[in-house]
Amino acid sequence: MSNIGSCYIHIPFCKKICSYCDFCKIFYNEKQISFYLDSLAKEIDDNYQGEVLDTLYIGGGTPSSLSLDDTKKLFSILTKLNLKKDSEVTIEANFDSITKEKIDSYVKFGINRISFGLESTQQWLLKIMNRDLDLDYVKEIVSYCKKVGISNINIDLMYGFQNETLEELEEDINFILTLDVSHISTYSLILEEHTKLFIDKEKSVSEDLDYAMYQFICSKLKDYDHYEISNFAKDKKYSRHNLCYWKNNKYYGFGLGASGYIDNIRYSNTRSISHYLKAKRRVFEEVIDNKALIEYEMILNLRTKFGIIKEEFKKKYGKSFFNFYNIEKLLSKGYLVEDKKSIYIPEKFWYLSNEIMVELLESECNG
Numbered sequence: 001m002s003n004i005g006s007c008y009i010h011i012p013f014c015k016k017i018c019s020y021c022d023f024c025k026i027f028y029n030e031k032q033i034s035f036y037l038d039s040l041a042k043e044i045d046d047n048y049q050g051e052v053l054d055t056l057y058i059g060g061g062t063p064s065s066l067s068l069d070d071t072k073k074l075f076s077i078l079t080k081l082n083l084k085k086d087s088e089v090t091i092e093a094n095f096d097s098i099t100k101e102k103i104d105s106y107v108k109f110g111i112n113r114i115s116f117g118l119e120s121t122q123q124w125l126l127k128i129m130n131r132d133l134d135l136d137y138v139k140e141i142v143s144y145c146k147k148v149g150i151s152n153i154n155i156d157l158m159y160g161f162q163n164e165t166l167e168e169l170e171e172d173i174n175f176i177l178t179l180d181v182s183h184i185s186t187y188s189l190i191l192e193e194h195t196k197l198f199i200d201k202e203k204s205v206s207e208d209l210d211y212a213m214y215q216f217i218c219s220k221l222k223d224y225d226h227y228e229i230s231n232f233a234k235d236k237k238y239s240r241h242n243l244c245y246w247k248n249n250k251y252y253g254f255g256l257g258a259s260g261y262i263d264n265i266r267y268s269n270t271r272s273i274s275h276y277l278k279a280k281r282r283v284f285e286e287v288i289d290n291k292a293l294i295e296y297e298m299i300l301n302l303r304t305k306f307g308i309i310k311e312e313f314k315k316k317y318g319k320s321f322f323n324f325y326n327i328e329k330l331l332s333k334g335y336l337v338e339d340k341k342s343i344y345i346p347e348k349f350w351y352l353s354n355e356i357m358v359e360l361l362e363s364e365c366n367g
């Protein structure tokens with residue numbers, strides 16, 4: 001049995017398609033869902049080796065778009081996965097499809113974390129995004145989650161749309177703060193090809209305003225622990241599942257378009273539902289050699305405030321990090337900081353992390 005501690009499950013169905021969305025999603029189709037869940041069960045049976053999982057993440061698409069019966073069917077499939085008493089079990093949900101009955105079924109299965117797509121509170125922006133949101137219902141649902149014991153709640157916020165102002169962004173953040181959730185994930189708009197926004201030639205804000213918005217978010221969320229470039233947590237309620245990715249750990253990915261990392265292979269499944277239903281799953285595999293493994297390790301680790309833990313790195317690769325990279329220049333510029341335990345990018349330079357990673361990759365030595 002390999003050392004896999006996490007599993008991602010993809011539920012691709014959405015009742016509405018957001019204008020900016022580049023994820024793997026398909027229109028909600030009740031008949032297809034039943035076949036999809038059967039195929040998902042088959043994929044799990046064909047691959048899962050019985051490892052005890054520390055985290056399970058049910059993402060989408062919109063998992064909360066499933067009917068109550070389909071949700072129960074999904075959970076009956078997932079009972080095959082071995083979870084611990086304290087495993088982190090997350091489901092993604094949207095406020096236009098979540099109900100109290102569905103939340104009750106989540107609790108019954110063992111979901112202990114919900115990640116809600118809120119994105120904005122501005123009606124004109126929601127219209128551009130093609131999303132619906134009733135702010136009173138948001139408050140009601142978040143307090144219901146807490147009442148039934150799901151206190152680990154994430155809210156997603158998007159920003160950076162053309163003509164969006166800092167005042168509007170402030171209203172969004174103020175609203176989210178009133179919800180008093182444990183985790184907030186923020187996303188600056190990226191106009192991906194093939195999305196409606198891209199085709200409609202919409203624009204995002206200027207680079208300067210995008211930077212100002214990012215800084216503004218960081219200052220407004222000062223009571224949260226800014227532990228990753230775009231993620232904020234309270235009471236150490238970090239996303240354990242995402243930390244698995246950022247620590248470059250192994251994980252299963254099951255479902256349409258899902259990606260996984262097992263046995264030194266990073267893979268992605270097909271985005272074609274007809275292929276997936278015929279069990280023609282993988283469309284991409286990358287064998288990770290030692291060089292690529294170290295590059296992934298570094299790039300992913302440096303996204304978080306924890307950075308590269310020097311001892312762990314040495315244990316994994318037999319040599320110190322300094323055998324692989326010459327980071328003196330980056331240290332002298334302050335882009336990287338070394339302390340007793342780790343090497344990390346200080347928060348004030350996270351906004352430049354892409355540039356810093358490129359410089360770091362160029363500083364590679366022979367090992």
Ligand code: SF4
Binds near residue numbers: 023094
């Ligand atoms: S709900 Fe999520 S997955 Fe579905 S279209 Fe919107 S952004 Fe994409």
